[in-house]
Amino acid sequence: MTTATRTRALFREDAYLTHCDATVLAVGEEGVLLDQTVFYPLGGGQAGDTGALVLADGTRIPIADTRKAKFEGATPDDALHLPAPGQQALLARLAVGERVRAEIDWTRRHRHMRLHTASHLMCAVLPYAVDGCSITADYARLDFATVEPIEREQVEARLAELVAGAHAVATEWITDEDMAQRPELVRTMSVKPPMGLGRVRLLRIEGVDLQPCGGTHVQNTREIGGLRVAKLEKKSARTRRLVLELVE
Numbered sequence: 001m002t003t004a005t006r007t008r009a010l011f012r013e014d015a016y017l018t019h020c021d022a023t024v025l026a027v028g029e030e031g032v033l034l035d036q037t038v039f040y041p042l043g044g045g046q047a048g049d050t051g052a053l054v055l056a057d058g059t060r061i062p063i064a065d066t067r068k069a070k071f072e073g074a075t076p077d078d079a080l081h082l083p084a085p086g087q088q089a090l091l092a093r094l095a096v097g098e099r100v101r102a103e104i105d106w107t108r109r110h111r112h113m114r115l116h117t118a119s120h121l122m123c124a125v126l127p128y129a130v131d132g133c134s135i136t137a138d139y140a141r142l143d144f145a146t147v148e149p150i151e152r153e154q155v156e157a158r159l160a161e162l163v164a165g166a167h168a169v170a171t172e173w174i175t176d177e178d179m180a181q182r183p184e185l186v187r188t189m190s191v192k193p194p195m196g197l198g199r200v201r202l203l204r205i206e207g208v209d210l211q212p213c214g215g216t217h218v219q220n221t222r223e224i225g226g227l228r229v230a231k232l233e234k235k236s237a238r239t240r241r242l243v244l245e246l247v248e
């Protein structure tokens with residue numbers, strides 16, 4: 001699969017978009033590439049979106065995952081929509097240039113947004129470097145590089161305070177050069193800031209946290225809702241693992 005055209009990542013401009021119309025740029029065993037999409041591709045610890053591509057006649061092609069395209073010349077925004085197993089016959093009906101409607105599983109994605117924003121709060125609660133993170137619809141798992149004990153009750157109380165504080169969440173952009181001069185902004189050692197596009201997106205939680213991030217977030221910490229520390233363990237001699245869950 002090769003293409004000179006890049007995907008426009010609509011979720012980066014508005015994480016609340018649940019669907020969009022799009023044109024098929026390429027289709028193959030690797031997946032479907034669109035000219036624009038609301039599907040977030042797995043990255044920065046956050047799971048890829050699921051949903052469906054809907055053809056003009058209403059036929060739905062279930063999408064089981066979204067990944068960054070790896071073909072030569074692919075840009076970081078080029079996302080491959082991976083059909084659920086057994087969809088080859090439906091996929092064969094998709095032609096380059098065809099118009100489809102891309103719809104994400106919004107219930108699942110909104111949980112990603114809440115838990116992803118919560119993981120930023122965690123960075124404010126615990127002042128340690130993060131050396132691993134995974135955000136799914138069920139939990140946010142963070143590995144902190146520290147030997148210090150972590151108190152579950154203290155963490156939950158501080159998180160509840162930050163959620164109730166209704167802090168605004170917004171994105172801003174800085175140039176690659178500015179990013180290179182502000183290494184202190186990077187909190188997650190395992191995820192490099194997305195440089196190489198000329199500019200880097202920062203996620204600011206007003207008065208709480210500021211760090212480079214390309215993921216999807218809610219627009220106010222209040223929207224995260226209740227959180228609990230589901231697991232707290234010593235992962236290695238120098239790492240403490242913490243798993244957050246939403247309290248419904």
Ligand SMILES: [Zn+2]
Nearest residue numbers: 116203213215
């Ligand atoms: Zn983020």
